[in-house]
Each structure stands twice: as structure tokens, then as C-alpha cells.
Amino acid sequence: MARRLEPVARQVVDEAAITARDMVLDIATGTGNAALLAATRARTIAVDFEPALVRIGATRSAAVGWLVGDAAALPIADGAADVVLSVFGVMYAPGSAARELARCTKPGGRVVLASWVPGSLLPATGAAMAPFLPPPTGAPPSRWGDPAALADLLTPHRLRLDAADAHDLPLIFPDVETAAGFFVDTAGHAQRERPRLEAEGRWDDLHAAVGDAIEARATHRAGGIELRARYLLARLRRTRS
Numbered sequence: 001m002a003r004r005l006e007p008v009a010r011q012v013v014d015e016a017a018i019t020a021r022d023m024v025l026d027i028a029t030g031t032g033n034a035a036l037l038a039a040t041r042a043r044t045i046a047v048d049f050e051p052a053l054v055r056i057g058a059t060r061s062a063a064v065g066w067l068v069g070d071a072a073a074l075p076i077a078d079g080a081a082d083v084v085l086s087v088f089g090v091m092y093a094p095g096s097a098a099r100e101l102a103r104c105t106k107p108g109g110r111v112v113l114a115s116w117v118p119g120s121l122l123p124a125t126g127a128a129m130a131p132f133l134p135p136p137t138g139a140p141p142s143r144w145g146d147p148a149a150l151a152d153l154l155t156p157h158r159l160r161l162d163a164a165d166a167h168d169l170p171l172i173f174p175d176v177e178t179a180a181g182f183f184v185d186t187a188g189h190a191q192r193e194r195p196r197l198e199a200e201g202r203w204d205d206l207h208a209a210v211g212d213a214i215e216a217r218a219t220h221r222a223g224g225i226e227l228r229a230r231y232l233l234a235r236l237r238r239t240r241s
Contacts, residue, residue, distance in 0.1 A: 002031045008114050008231060009033035009087045009168055015235060016083045018042050025081035025104055026088025027097075028071050032057035034065060038085065039063040045072060045081075048079040048089075050188075062226060071097040078108040088122075091115040091144035094137075098218045102157035102238060111159060111236040115144035120230035121217055125183045128213040129190050132197055132206045134144070145232040149240055158239045168228040176225060180211035 012034055018024055022042040028034040031053050035046035045065040048054050058066045069075040071086075084105050085195035090097050090113065104113055112141055116122040125140045130136070143149040147164040154161065173179035184190055197203040218225040 001182075004171060005088060005169070006033050008167075010012060011019050011233065012085055012112050012114050013037040013041075015233060016081055016085060016110055022082040023104045024083045024085065025076060026089075027074065027084060027086040027101060028052075029057060029106075030087075030089060032060055032066075034085045034087045035064045036061050038083075044082070045076065046103055047071070063237060073137070074100045076104045078237055079109075080104055082106055084109065084111045085113070088116065091141040093145050097161075098153050098200070099157050101209060102154065102159050104132050105159070105238040106241040107147055107238055109238045111234075113144065113148070113150075113232075113234045115232050115234070117145040117230040118142040120145070121171075121214075121227055122229055124213045124217065125210050128209040129184075129187060129206055131209070132202055133189060133193055144234075145234065146237065147234070150234055154236060158173075158217070158241075159236045160239050162235050162237055164234045166228050166230055166232055171227040172224055173227070173228055174224045175213050176211050179214045179218070179227065180207055181226065183210055183214070184209070186216055189228055190201055 002056060018038055018041040020042055024042050026037040029035050029046035029048045032046050035044050037048050038044040041059060041074040047067045047069045054200045067075055071090050081104050084101060090228050137213060144150040151161045152154050194203060197206060218227055
């Protein structure tokens with residue numbers, strides 16, 4: 001999945017206009033796509049709550065400061081970062097992540113986020129899996145992909161939404177079955193429930209449901225299918241008052 005999402009990480013880093021004087025924080029970094037790119041331009045710290053992902057990131061580059069930490073309680077000092085990034089990461093954190101994101105950003109600092117648009121491909125595959133998984137807690141992640149909802153979420157924390165544009169990430173697969181397998185295999189919350197679902201005889205049903213969601217959005221081309229994963233690229237500024 002990290003390889004598939006790398007073009008978006010590159011776009012986020014470019015939009016942040018990072019300079020050598022900046023300190024960059026990548027929240028919910030995963031294996032560090034955005035952090036690695038940012039580290040070629042400025043001092044960068046990357047945080048994720050999953051130690052295994054942080055360990056993978058650390059093998060990719062020693063130029064990044066890798067930390068294990070929850071986006072709802074970041075191990076970062078107040079106002080430490082000139083630039084804060086998150087690529088399909090902070091959107092999955094609890095609601096307090098909005099406060100933490102703002103707390104870590106220096107007044108006048110820049111925030112650039114990539115989040116899935118409500119109703120687009122990734123939320124649709126998540127909705128297909130939902131009947132098979134424990135009910136989610138907290139607000140839906142895709143509110144981060146809606147400009148109005150994002151502004152409502154972040155403005156109380158003195159983060160001003162300056163611009164928000166929707167983009168499509170093309171994803172190519174040989175067929176619907178392969179695509180469904182990819183999305184299920186890279187969904188950690190689904191994999192955690194796999195033993196239970198296999199014991200209940202429902203694991204293949206989950207695959208089939210994801211396949212149906214993909215089929216409804218696939219464009220069939222010679223040699224395979226194309227999917228368009230729509231995301232919102234949001235640029236924000238931490239106000240000084």
C-alpha cells in the first residue's frame with residue numbers, strides 16, 4: 001500500500017513548501033513515505049502508534065527521527081513543528097487528534113493533509129467490510145476529506161483552512177479479484193478479525209463484499225481494471241490568535 005500511495009506523499013511534501021530552516025512532523029506516518037521525502041529538505045520527525053511500522057520506517061532511512069506515539073497524545077512539544085503533514089493517517093485517529101495536530105504546530109506554521117473523500121473508493125471498501133467487523137468508535141474518518149467538515153473540526157483549534165482540492169489517485173489491477181485481495185490484505189483491522197471470520201465461515205463473504213464495491217467503481221481496460229481513489233489535499237495555517 002505504501003508504494004501505491006507514494007505519489008500522494010510526494011504531492012503533500014511539495015505543497016508544504018518545506019525549507020531547510022523548517023522542522024517537519026509527519027503524523028501517523030505508517031512506514032514513512034512523506035517523512036522520507038521531507039527529510040531530504042529539512043529536519044523531520046515521524047510518529048506512528050504501531051511499533052512494527054515505525055521499525056520498518058527506520059530501516060528505510062536514518063535521517064528521520066522515528067517515534068512511537070498516538071496521534072491523540074503526541075510525544076512532541078507544543079509548537080515544535082513549522083510544518084505538519086499527514087497522508088491518510090491522522091484521519092483515522094480519535095477526535096482529540098485535531099487538538100494535538102494544532103498543539104504541535106508553531107503559530108504561523110503550515111499543515112498539509114491528504115484524506116479520503118467521503119463515498120470514494122477507500123471509504124467504500126471500508127463500508128463493505130464494516131458488517132463483518134466490530135463497530136467503529138468515534139466519528140467517521142472521511143469527515144477529514146470533506147472541506148466543510150474539516151474546517152468545522154480544525155477551526156476551533158486555530159487551524160485555518162486556506163485551500164482544499166480534490167484529486168484522483170489511479171490504481172491499476174489485473175482484475176477485480178486481485179484488487180479485492182489487495183484491499184483486504186492491507187486492511188489491518190480486517191486481518192485482526194480473520195481467525196474469527198474464518199471460524200464463522202464468513203471470510204470469503206467479506207472478500208466478495210469488497211469485490212462488489214470495487215466492481216461498481218472499476219473501469220475495465222485491456223489487460224486489467226483501473227480504479228480512481230479520490231482524496232482531498234488540504235492546506236491549513238496555524239493562526240497566531
